[in-house]
Amino acid sequence: MACSRDQGEPEEEYVVYEPIPVSLDIPEFFSSAIVDPVIPPNNPLTKEGIALGKKLFFDPLLSVDQSISCADCHMPINAFTDKETFSEGVAGAKGTRNSMPLFNLAWNYDERFFWDGSAFGLERQVFHPVTDIKEMGNTWQRVVNDLAGSKEYPVLFQKAFGEEGIDSTKVSRAIAQFERTLISSNSKFDQSLRGEIELTQEEENGLAVFLDETRGDCFHCHGNPNNPLWTDNIFHNNGLDSVFVDLGLGKVSGDPADNGKFKTPSLRNLAFTAPYMHDGRFETLREVIDFYSEGLQPSETIDPLMKKIAQGGVLLTEKDKQDLIAFLLTLSDHQFIASPDFKP
Amino acid sequence: MRKFILYCTLGCLLMFGCSNDEDLIDKESYVSLFLRMQHSWDGESITLSDLNTIKYENANGEKMSVERLRYLISDVTLEKEDGTFIALEDYYLIDVSKEETMVFEISDSIPPDTYKNISFTFGFDNEDNLSGVYPDLNAALWNVPEMLGGGYHFMQLEGKFLDESQEEIGYQYHAIKAVDISGDEPVFQDTFFTVDLGSVTIEGEEELQVSMDVSEWFNNPVQWDLNELHSMMMPNFDAQVMMFHNGQNVFALKGD
Numbered sequence: 001m002a003c004s005r006d007q008g009e010p011e012e013e014y015v016v017y018e019p020i021p022v023s024l025d026i027p028e029f030f031s032s033a034i035v036d037p038v039i040p041p042n043n044p045l046t047k048e049g050i051a052l053g054k055k056l057f058f059d060p061l062l063s064v065d066q067s068i069s070c071a072d073c074h075m076p077i078n079a080f081t082d083k084e085t086f087s088e089g090v091a092g093a094k095g096t097r098n099s100m101p102l103f104n105l106a107w108n109y110d111e112r113f114f115w116d117g118s119a120f121g122l123e124r125q126v127f128h129p130v131t132d133i134k135e136m137g138n139t140w141q142r143v144v145n146d147l148a149g150s151k152e153y154p155v156l157f158q159k160a161f162g163e164e165g166i167d168s169t170k171v172s173r174a175i176a177q178f179e180r181t182l183i184s185s186n187s188k189f190d191q192s193l194r195g196e197i198e199l200t201q202e203e204e205n206g207l208a209v210f211l212d213e214t215r216g217d218c219f220h221c222h223g224n225p226n227n228p229l230w231t232d233n234i235f236h237n238n239g240l241d242s243v244f245v246d247l248g249l250g251k252v253s254g255d256p257a258d259n260g261k262f263k264t265p266s267l268r269n270l271a272f273t274a275p276y277m278h279d280g281r282f283e284t285l286r287e288v289i290d291f292y293s294e295g296l297q298p299s300e301t302i303d304p305l306m307k308k309i310a311q312g313g314v315l316l317t318e319k320d321k322q323d324l325i326a327f328l329l330t331l332s333d334h335q336f337i338a339s340p341d342f343k344p
Numbered sequence: 345m346r347k348f349i350l351y352c353t354l355g356c357l358l359m360f361g362c363s364n365d366e367d368l369i370d371k372e373s374y375v376s377l378f379l380r381m382q383h384s385w386d387g388e389s390i391t392l393s394d395l396n397t398i399k400y401e402n403a404n405g406e407k408m409s410v411e412r413l414r415y416l417i418s419d420v421t422l423e424k425e426d427g428t429f430i431a432l433e434d435y436y437l438i439d440v441s442k443e444e445t446m447v448f449e450i451s452d453s454i455p456p457d458t459y460k461n462i463s464f465t466f467g468f469d470n471e472d473n474l475s476g477v478y479p480d481l482n483a484a485l486w487n488v489p490e491m492l493g494g495g496y497h498f499m500q501l502e503g504k505f506l507d508e509s510q511e512e513i514g515y516q517y518h519a520i521k522a523v524d525i526s527g528d529e530p531v532f533q534d535t536f537f538t539v540d541l542g543s544v545t546i547e548g549e550e551e552l553q554v555s556m557d558v559s560e561w562f563n564n565p566v567q568w569d570l571n572e573l574h575s576m577m578m579p580n581f582d583a584q585v586m587m588f589h590n591g592q593n594v595f596a597l598k599g600d
Contacts, residue, residue, distance in 0.1 A: 032479070033476065033479060033482050034479050034482050034483040035479050035480050035483045107483075109483060208491065211489035211490075211491060212489070212491065213489075213492075213576050213578045213579055214576050214579060217576075219485070219487075219489060220485065221485075223485050224485065224487050224489060225476075226475070226476035226482045226487045227482045227483065227485060227487070229483075232484075232485050257395070257396035257397075298512075300512070301396075302514070303514070304411055304412070304502040304503055304504060304514030304515060304516055305502065305514070305516060306514065307514060307516065307575045307576065308575075309513075309514065310511075310513070
């Protein structure tokens with residue numbers, strides 16, 4: 001609506017925008033199988049907020065030299081990660097953690113984000129990469145000034161939040177809104193659960209290996225067909241190292257009992273998210289499976305669920321390894337990475 | 345806090361009160377009843393700061409730690425002196441690492457009275473132990489694989505112990521419905537059990553403290569040998585039955 005500021009003032013007019021509320025398009029199985037997603041009351045989804053978040057996500061304006069956007073390290077075609085072991089930030093700087101894929105983030109019930117859980121809440125997570133010198137290297141003052149000085153953003157923010165003004169909180173809220181819409185729910189396995197397709201014998205055996213406590217025993221941390229997330233979203237030391245170069249959760253909590261613990265990643269979209277682990281040490285899924293089968297390293301904080309540590313791992317047969325990989329690949333969602341909704 | 349609310353709101357239903365003079369009871373006098381779960385090792389309280397430290401010794405002499413303890417209770421029931429009862433059809437997943445899960449409101453409409461027994465089911469009975477039907481338990485990855493009969497875990501107690509050569513070894517004391525899958529057809533045996541806590545007098549809003557003595561899981565009647573049994577106990581029928589027996593003396597109403 002257009003309103004006159006005051007009847008006694010000149011004919012300067014301003015526009016009041018009312019953002020249009022949007023409900024998250026929750027897949028039926030997500031609704032029936034697990035608890036509702038986390039959407040903070042102070043950041044409800046709106047059509048304009050999501051659109052703004054998407055634009056910001058793909059805009060290099062957020063970086064200090066305007067060279068990289070969020071999407072440079074979180075590419076749609078890679079399920080919103082990239083192919084690098086360590087992503088390259090501004091001026092060629094590199095971090096020490098593998099870029100995490102982004103999908104189904106609204107179902108992270110404990111709301112701890114990053115490999116080490118250092119960010120509580122999706123909105124707060126957004127703050128880190130913008131100012132990290134190894135990522136975007138910017139300052140919020142500069143970001144806000146650049147956004148305010150652009151032709152498009154002032155009105156887009158006004159439309160998204162129903163008021164004038166741009167600040168870091170609004171940037172983080174808009175991006176978080178967009179990120180919550182990144183829902184992956186149409187893998188081959190999802191289709192098989194819906195009765196639309198059948199798994200091969202190899203894939204079925206791979207699932208059996210996955211769920212068998214005496215073989216793969218993957219399900220305690222990575223879930224089962226009753227939960228579409230394929231992660232527990234909590235932190236474990238899975239036996240990567242005996243000596244920790246990176247303390248992970250332990251550095252955040254200060255508790256030595258947390259040293260070497262990292263967040264369990266989802267097994268969805270593994271076909272697009274190599275390399276694997278928090279430090280991207282494994283180039284292929286085969287390397288990952290070989291690690292769990294024969295390569296576990298003991299340490300004080302290794303998770304009790306890493307049961308066969310004394311033998312080096314779960315000692316899978318060659319066929320079980322191949323079938324397990326075949327099953328894991330059924331969790332990849334080609335429709336998700338091709339969705340125009342998630343591209344600039 | 346979110347999960348606390350979740351656990352307390354999911355189906356907190358007063359299913360049936362069987363008192364003959366129910367109509368005569370002033371429902372305005374009904375009160376809230378809370379349970380607070382506490383955990384100890386042979387009388388010594390287990391707190392968050394105790395997790396991960398090898399500081400306990402079980403009946404078999406093994407030094408051990410508790411790193412993770414989650415368990416499920418369901419169907420809290422109050423039995424009146426006249427033999428009628430109030431059955432509360434609900435369940436609670438207690439996670440010792442999450443303080444907010446350790447206390448929960450059983451009901452906000454309990455008639456003040458002296459009850460000759462309060463009880464609950466450890467785990468799920470067969471009527472409730474249905475695969476995949478509880479979203480909060482699915483979200484917690486509490487499921488049991490279908491190859492073991494499906495349904496849900498009753499308990500996950502995990503940690504490390506020192507074996508005979510003083511090496512730290514992980515243990516996973518996971519309780520589920522016992523199943524033997526060695527033959528052509530799985531053979532099941534119930535391992536949920538009713539925990540009778542004894543009499544309580546409820547006068548006003550009440551918080552009952554229920555204690556789990558974790559050491560009892562390794563003690564009575566089976567003196568548990570972690571060197572022999574520390575891993576892959578879900579598909580181990582005999583281990584599940586032993587857990588069932590040892591669980592009988594684990595819980596008590598604090599103050600008894």
